[in-house]
Amino acid sequence: MSQSKRRFIAGAKCPECSLTDTMVVFIEHNVEKVECVKCGHQMVQPEGSVQGATRQFEQVIGVFTPED
Numbered sequence: 001m002s003q004s005k006r007r008f009i010a011g012a013k014c015p016e017c018s019l020t021d022t023m024v025v026f027i028e029h030n031v032e033k034v035e036c037v038k039c040g041h042q043m044v045q046p047e048g049s050v051q052g053a054t055r056q057f058e059q060v061i062g063v064f065t066p067e068d
């Protein structure tokens with residue numbers, strides 16, 4: 001059983017080796033990370049923080065919504 005699911009990011013460009021379609025995203029220690037399969041360059045998925053902020057905002061709305 002593999003430790004993490006990996007999926008390629010279509011059209012993503014590696015900032016290190018400048019190749020496209022070599023970036024995979026995976027979860028490590030509950031953090032979404034991106035790795036280039038060509039050069040091994042790793043970085044934290046920028047969109048992950050945006051999604052996290054959105055999720056927090058949704059939770060706040062959910063708590064604030066009255067049930068009656």
Ligand SMILES: [Zn+2]
Binds near residue numbers: 016037040
């Ligand atoms: Zn690369």
